[in-house]
Amino acid sequence: MLLQLSTWQEIDAYLERSRGIIVPIGSTEQHGPNGFIGTDALCPELVARGMSEKIDVVVAPTLSIGMAQHHLAFSGSITLRPSTLMAVVRDVVRSLVRHGFERCYFLNGHGGNVATVRAAFSEVYADTSFNRHAGNEPEVRCQLGNWYDGQRVRALSKTLFGGAEGSHATPSEVSLTYYGWPDAMPEAIRNTPMAPRIAPTGPILDAADYRRRFPDGRIGSDPSLATPEAGEKLFHAAVEDAIEDYQRFLAAA
Amino acid sequence: MLLQLSTWQEIDAYLERSRGIIVPIGSTEQHGPNGFIGTDALCPELVARGMSEKIDVVVAPTLSIGMAQHHLAFSGSITLRPSTLMAVVRDVVRSLVRHGFERCYFLNGHGGNVATVRAAFSEVYADTSFNRHAGNEPEVRCQLGNWYDGQRVRALSKTLFGGAEGSHATPSEVSLTYYGWPDAMPEAIRNTPMAPRIAPTGPILDAADYRRRFPDGRIGSDPSLATPEAGEKLFHAAVEDAIEDYQRFLAAA
Amino acid sequence: MLLQLSTWQEIDAYLERSRGIIVPIGSTEQHGPNGFIGTDALCPELVARGMSEKIDVVVAPTLSIGMAQHHLAFSGSITLRPSTLMAVVRDVVRSLVRHGFERCYFLNGHGGNVATVRAAFSEVYADTSFNRHAGNEPEVRCQLGNWYDGQRVRALSKTLFGGAEGSHATPSEVSLTYYGWPDAMPEAIRNTPMAPRIAPTGPILDAADYRRRFPDGRIGSDPSLATPEAGEKLFHAAVEDAIEDYQRFLAAA
Amino acid sequence: MLLQLSTWQEIDAYLERSRGIIVPIGSTEQHGPNGFIGTDALCPELVARGMSEKIDVVVAPTLSIGMAQHHLAFSGSITLRPSTLMAVVRDVVRSLVRHGFERCYFLNGHGGNVATVRAAFSEVYADTSFNRHAGNEPEVRCQLGNWYDGQRVRALSKTLFGGAEGSHATPSEVSLTYYGWPDAMPEAIRNTPMAPRIAPTGPILDAADYRRRFPDGRIGSDPSLATPEAGEKLFHAAVEDAIEDYQRFLAAA
Amino acid sequence: MLLQLSTWQEIDAYLERSRGIIVPIGSTEQHGPNGFIGTDALCPELVARGMSEKIDVVVAPTLSIGMAQHHLAFSGSITLRPSTLMAVVRDVVRSLVRHGFERCYFLNGHGGNVATVRAAFSEVYADTSFNRHAGNEPEVRCQLGNWYDGQRVRALSKTLFGGAEGSHATPSEVSLTYYGWPDAMPEAIRNTPMAPRIAPTGPILDAADYRRRFPDGRIGSDPSLATPEAGEKLFHAAVEDAIEDYQRFLAAA
Amino acid sequence: MLLQLSTWQEIDAYLERSRGIIVPIGSTEQHGPNGFIGTDALCPELVARGMSEKIDVVVAPTLSIGMAQHHLAFSGSITLRPSTLMAVVRDVVRSLVRHGFERCYFLNGHGGNVATVRAAFSEVYADTSFNRHAGNEPEVRCQLGNWYDGQRVRALSKTLFGGAEGSHATPSEVSLTYYGWPDAMPEAIRNTPMAPRIAPTGPILDAADYRRRFPDGRIGSDPSLATPEAGEKLFHAAVEDAIEDYQRFLAAA
Secondary structure, eight states, X not given: OXXXXXXXXXXXXXXXXXXXXXXXXXXXXXXXXXXXXXXHHHHHHHHHHHHHHXXXXXXXXXXXXXXXXXXTTSTTOBOOOHHHHHHHHHHHHHHHHHXXXXXXXXXXXXXXXXXXXXXXXXXXXXXXXXXXXXXXXXXXXXXXEEGGGSHHHHHXXXXXXXXXXXXXXXXHHHHHHHHHXXXXXXXXXXXXXXXXXXXXXXXXXXXXXXXXXXTTSOBSOOGGGOOHHHHHHHHHHHHHHXXXXXXXXXXXX | OBGGGSOHHHXXXXXXXXXXXXXXXXXXXXXXXXXXXXXXXXXXXXXXXHHHHHSSOEEOOOBOOOOOGGGTTSTTOBOOOHHHHHHHHHHHHHHHHHHTOOEEEEEEOOGGGHHHHHHHHHHHHXXXXXXXXXXXXXXXXXXXXXXXXXXXXXXXXXXXXXXXXXXXXXXXXXXHHHHHSTTTXXXXXXXXXXXXXXXXXXXXXXXXXXXXXXXXXOBSOOXXXXXXXXXXXXXXXXXXXXXXXXXXXXXXX | OBGGGSOHHHHHHHXXXXXXXXXEEOOBOOOOTTSOTTHHHHXXXXXXHHHHHHSSOEEOOOBOOOOOGGGTTSTTOBOOOHHHHHHHHHHHHHHHHHHXXXXXXXXXXXXXXXXXXXXXXXXXXXHHHTOTTGGGSOOOEEEEEEGGGSXXXXXXXXXXXXXXXXXXXXXXXXXXXXXXXXXXXXXXXXXXXXXXXXXXXXXXXXXXHHHHHSTTSOBSXXXXXXXXXXXXXXXXXXXXXXXXXXXXXXXXX | OBGGGSOHHHHHHHHHHOOEEEEEEOOBOOOOTTSOTTHHHHHHHHHHHHHHHHSSOEEOOOBOOOOOGGGTTSTTOBOOOHHHHHHHHHHHHHXXXXXXXXXXXXXXXXXXXXXXXXXXXXXXXXXHHTOTTGGGSXXXXXXXXXXXXXXXXXXXXXXXXXXXXXXXXXXXXXHHHHHHSTTTSOHHHHTOOOSSSSOOOOOOOOHHHHHHHSTTSOBSOOGGGOOHHHHHHHHHHHHHHHHHHHHHHHHOO | OBGGGSOHHHHHHHHHHOOEEEEEEOOBOXXXXXXXXXXXXXXXXXXXXXXXXXXXXXXXXXXXXXOOGGGTTSTTOBOOOHHHHHHHHHHHHHHHHHHTOOEEEEEEOOGGGHHHHHHHHHHHHHHHHTOTTGGGSOOOEEEEEEGGGSHHHHHHHHHHHGGGOOSBSOHHHHHHHHHHSTTTSOHHHHTOOOSSSSOOOOOOOOHHHHHHHSTTSOBSOOGGGOOHHHXXXXXXXXXXXXXXXXXXXXXXX | OBXXXXXXXXXXHHHHHOOEEEEEEOOBOOOOTXXXXXXXXXXXXXXXXXXXXXXXXXXXXXXXXXXXXXXXXXXXXXXXXXXXXXXXXXXXXXXXHHHTOOEEEEEEOOGGGHHHHHHHHHHHHHHHHTOTTGGGSOOOEEEEEEGGGSXXXXXXXXXXXXXXXXXXXXXXXXHHHHHHSTTTSOHHHHTOOOSSSSOXXXXXXOHHHHHHHSTTSOBXXXXXXXXXXXXXXXXXXXXXXXXXXXXXXXXXX
16 A cells, blocks of 8 residues: 555555554665666665555655765765754654554665664654653654565575675665666666676765775675566565564564 | 666766756645545656656656645645755755756645745755855756646646636646556545535645645545546646746756 | 834733734845845835734834845845744744734745745644644744735836836835835935846846846846835835735634 | 945945944843833844944844743743844854955843854854864954943943842833833833832743743833933933944954 | 762652752863863863762763864864754753753853853743743753852952963863862973963954964963962862852752 | 863874874663663773773763663653754864864764764765865764674673673673772662563663663663673773774774
8 A cells, every 4th residue: 555646534544454654765876887876765665565565554655865975976866964864754753643653664775874764763752752741642663674684685685696795786786676677777787797896895984985985886796797587586585574574563562 | 867767877978968957846645535645746756757758857756745734634644844845955956966967947746845945945045145255166056847837737727627626636636646547546536526526725724724624635626527538638738838847947048 | 003112011902802913024135226225124114014003903023134145245135044034933923822823924025035934834833733632732823925915016016117117126115115214315326327227037046146147136127216206105005905915814714 | 324224335335444233133022011022122223323323334134033032921022042043143144244244243132132142153153163274264253242231321320220220121221212212102101100119030041930030021120210311311321332342343453 | 979870760869859950061172281171171070079079969971062163273172063052951951851850050161151051041941931831841940150150269269370360271270170180281281381471362253263362272361370289279169169059049939 | 192181282292193083972871770870971981091091092071971862761861862962973073173183983882872973974974975076175084883892892791791781781881880980889789689680672762661661771681790890801801892993993994
């Protein structure tokens, strides 16, 4: 059930059945020579839609722009400052709480969002924590899950790509987008040979430094290994992982 | 050319040809008994994609969550506070300026965004206006265009729906989404009879007041008139209107 | 009744009779070769005082500094960033709500304020809209009216100045200040011939760009036509327009 | 020379002669049974105008709304939060620096502003202090002077009112406004007998506490002693004090 | 009783006996040729600990970093912007109010903090002042006391150092730290002869300006007179002064 | 070398030798029945001082108040909101960059700080990343290291306390403070028997929820096992771990 494609009466009815919601959150940033700039938003969007086809859950629109300051030296990358992203997450959660949502699961596609989104959750909680008479406020729980961090996905990535997986512009995430948007990337680009085959690794600092260290944008990966077929397998694994994690979150005391 | 489905090298190449970009911006809010909650985001997304199929322009990911505080008494509506939305727009524009984009056209689908987005543009300009030595800064121009405000669309809406168009949950915007997402809304809901047929009108204040005034969410409209066929016509009109307005913006001295 | 020239007991008594207040809001910015820098603040102040002489209404002190970032390349112009002006408007409204004012009418003299002030109203409303238990909060309505936008004023400006009215440093607003402050501007300056007679028009971006486009500060106008006599007529028209609009606002359901 | 009643070309010319400016800053808050709510803004405005008639100095529009949170339990009082007032002062100073003003003298009428305005000055300075390459930035100095704190005014207040001066709604400030706005306050109110004759004193905390401690708004004063005649003497003393302090500020190394 | 060295149960028990707390607040900034960079934080920390050995009071951890923008041209100085320090003070007070603390005494060691901390107190009070139904909120009082401003300390400093006391890097504060940290400063540095013996005085503006005016960091002082013996006397005087002031604060109606 | 006990000239000299600095950062929050409220600040302070006795490094004053919103239902806990802590970290880093520090190592004692501090680093980097002409800005690197996360400490904790270590109010951190402040905690409290012996575990949400889940404040631990002797061993391990990590950070390309 996609929030954007529902009516408010349908959401009212859903809230009688469940108090949980999935919010896909990603980023808009370079993903190396053959990855989509939207990779980190497209992946959680795809997985969240997969979830909604299997279980009764509402999926909010994807927050497509995340914290990607380190990618700004590559054309097309867009970032929110961490303080802006925190404000966005806080407003979104407060809007959902207004309707009675009590469990907000952020399905994330971008490592660079993790710290900021977690800090934002604490900012949300602090609103009630400072209040000594907070008893009659609605209780909300927020959780962040990375689609790429589940057990099935981790195992599959290892099997498929081993030491070529790396940590940015990975063949796994690129495969997932090739599966989801099979016609969007020309063959010529898909098969770009990488040089060096495995990209370097290193710390992530500011944008100019990032580009010096990682000249084509990749970190530690060889995304020329990406295929739609691998993407399909990863998709099913990711949906299962995410459903499991979400249901554990819903069920938790 | 969709930013999310491009590589950074493709954007580099694009920037050799053009310095303009389209940023669809919408809202996630109730749209009456038979309109999608995502209407205001889906419409500019659809139109922007239509533009990108006709002219050489990059389309950024849709900013799906806008300023919708007045809709919060209806389930599923999500808002950013105006101050948050201003920070988002400012960060997005500053990111684009970083790459050399000089003309940022926000294609808007929600009247409630207009004031805040315009204020955000001034916040962006103020950054350089305060600087008496601003000469070597990149110059940027921002413009807001509402997809529903072009000449062709206005004329067509009038012809199609006359006095039943109203101002929120209009048959025009609902038609456009039925054209774009033909299978998403069950027939039963599409054909919901409205009571009263034409919704009331009035001022927009806070959320509780809005719900008192407009009990099913519509303002002045009868969206039961919406059809995919009308949506198709509106789509073509909107794409033409928006291309015209964007090209005028690009060409302006 | 001017707030600044009243005692708190008089305001207490007024609140027994009415819940409305006028807040004049303007700007401090260049107004071409023969216009006062304070034009946009002086005009609504004058009109608001005129209103208070005809009807029982409290007039707050004028917010003289508005959003004028685009004028900063001309000496004497002062701006608040939009985010600052929003905070000011919010604090003012919250102060008034504290006392029981329920209808705050901002009588505006500067087009550049409109977007920001409207965004600020939404920021105020959002405070209660996020609150699902908002019922016992005081209800407030905010409205923005431009003194120059009423029917009588528009008609009169057209009659008096026709195509020389323009949109910044207009003969109408300059006339109004000549009527209000007849001795402040030397004849020599008042009668400055304009070159070109009608100023150019164009978009408003940042300060450096503004100065390049509009070298003497005017947009589309010939303020050398301004006279105190025209100002007097405009004054009476503006007071009538504003009273009508304010009373409609007070009476609205 | 009043900024609001000047043209930008006149300010350009002034900047050839001087780099100083006076910014009157006050507050809009209750001033006891017979004091104007605008007292703290009217006084510095009056004194600043007096200065401008004696020396060649530009006077900015009065910042009429200051930090008056403690007065909010009395009708008509309006406050900015300290953080808002800091943003206002910072934007005003940055605007003035843009034009080449180098010495900004804030002539203050309200004790409650002092801490916040001083903090704002440090916020302004910090902008350049953090910059290790700040050499080419314009240098600005800000100073706060209270019109009531000069030697002549202090001596005169003591002579005129002795132990009845107090610290809020003082006979001195009330006298000054009676001199400046002789017709605004009806005799009946002017001569209100005070009970107790001298108001209590105590700490200033939040608004509800303030009203409990100081039921009619005064602190330590008997403003029934105020007269226009005393106001006239205080006016001349204040203008002399302020000119002396301003010229010392301009001349300082 | 030091908060950091207590358990939460001990604080619970303390709150049965008292509602007051001491929060030492200082700064980390250059203190001339022979003063510790931590002087302004070490002094109130030492005095607060002395207080806690004589009376039953909880001492919070020292806020060691204050508002020191003007010292940034000297290595090792660290500042918070005033707006940041205000947010810190507000969060600290709100945390303490959460537990039932009702009187928060900030024992300060740095003149540069005074304006900002006072502004922060008003920001705290404003939270309740804006609320017309604030009755059931916990009431809190905040007070700022400078350890160096008590009667005993002022008299002693005058006796010990007379005209060599100055206002920054004073022999009094340096002595106090020599008493508290006797081994931390090598004799060679302690006895540095000052040139000129008494440092210049002048206004405090931004960091670059400060360094030009006060090349070795001192203002008006000769800290080569500082000794641990003088520090010991000052310590006892300061503890007595601060206890007296704190108890007056606790007892106040 | 402690920053607080140094002169600015000593820091100047240090900067000739090194561009690195240690900033201990902790929290002020309940630590169960027998742990100090200051545990999370005291531990990194102790370890950082240990580092400075072994290698040539400057240690900044401890940031004692961190992000501890979830502990606010226990008396004595103090928090900064995440947004406030981000502003603090940003101002501290910008101050250090002003002097030429290029590697800022935050030695952390509190898991609750991690997300916010990392987000703050990105906020710092974003300042330069948005700037397309950032080349001449000083480059800075920030790193967060938890004193309890090094290899030696992890191994030792496991050996000493096994499954009783838990994650809040751990016997390891409590031991370290007993070693550092041997006389501060009465034997009676140190030996408090815990009930249940091992505290429960669970998610961390807001303050009221935390107290319901973890009634005496511990999570998963039995801190009655803590001893000064264990603390001494942990101290040496932590100093070694932290030195190793810091030197790796300094040496990194």
